[in-house]
Amino acid sequence: MSESSSTSSTKDALMQSHRNCISFIKKQLEDPLIAYMLGEIERIGCPLPNPFFRCERCLHTSTDKPKFTAAYILGSFDNNNNSLDKNQQNDDDNDIISTEYYFGKPGVLLCEDVMDRYSKADDKTVVLHELIHAFDDCRAMVNWKSCEQMACAEIRASSLSGECGFMYETKRGNMGLRGQFMNCVKRRATLSLNHSSVCQGENNAKTVEQMFQKCFNDTEPFIKRI
Ligand SMILES: [Zn+2]
Numbered sequence: 283m284s285e286s287s288s289t290s291s292t293k294d295a296l297m298q299s300h301r302n303c304i305s306f307i308k309k310q311l312e313d314p315l316i317a318y319m320l321g322e323i324e325r326i327g328c329p330l331p332n333p334f335f336r337c338e339r340c341l342h343t344s345t346d347k348p349k350f351t352a353a354y355i356l357g358s359f360d361n362n363n364n365s366l367d368k369n370q371q372n373d374d375d376n377d378i379i380s381t382e383y384y385f386g387k388p389g390v391l392l393c394e395d396v397m398d399r400y401s402k403a404d405d406k407t408v409v410l411h412e413l414i415h416a417f418d419d420c421r422a423m424v425n426w427k428s429c430e431q432m433a434c435a436e437i438r439a440s441s442l443s444g445e446c447g448f449m450y451e452t453k454r455g456n457m458g459l460r461g462q463f464m465n466c467v468k469r470r471a472t473l474s475l476n477h478s479s480v481c482q483g484e485n486n487a488k489t490v491e492q493m494f495q496k497c498f499n500d501t502e503p504f505i506k507r508i
Pocket residue numbers: 377378411415435436439474
């Protein structure tokens with residue numbers, strides 16, 4: 283294959299993964315749970331910026347390891363506030379990121395290349411997880427530099443998104459032992475903290491344990507766990 287045709291086929295593949303990501307978002311917007319979450323974020327006073335969902339490439343080379351499939355981009359829901367923390371680097375590898383690239387607007391970043399490569403294209407739990415972070419960000423002034431508050435956000439996101447459901451856990455090889463759901467929530471929340479630059483090296487399992495009951499019991503905006 284000549285160099286130019288290989289470059290153009292790479293380009294085609296990239297275009298295709300972008301298109302797949304856009305159609306994934308469109309499909310998600312029709313999902314009642316996703317629509318409900320978006321409505322609740324607006325209802326409690328945070329109009330969603332347009333665009334709120336963004337499809338981007340997250341891997342730079344074919345050997346890059348994905349850090350996340352999707353991430354919640356921190357920013358101000360206040361339309362008049364475009365101030366940016368220029369010192370903040372986007373070097374966290376958990377799914378809550380802050381970057382000046384996004385002009386201070388909150389949103390959900392979907393990694394189109396990761397989604398394509400790891401075939402999670404129909405996984406709405408990924409989007410719900412990030413929307414629960416968006417809801418928490420809107421509901422309270424979450425201090426994303428506090429490991430306790432981050433633990434709480436991750437416990438809620440893991441327990442309410444459905445990612446610890448029976449099917450997902452079985453696929454991960456964690457069979458239905460007693461207490462598996464809670465173990466999954468704790469494990470995933472701890473992992474998220476371990477991967478964040480803020481809480482790396484801390485005793486995150488302990489923090490998650492300390493925050494667990496209170497944050498697990500907080501099922502807003504759902505009446506009960508879904
Ligand atoms: Zn998260």
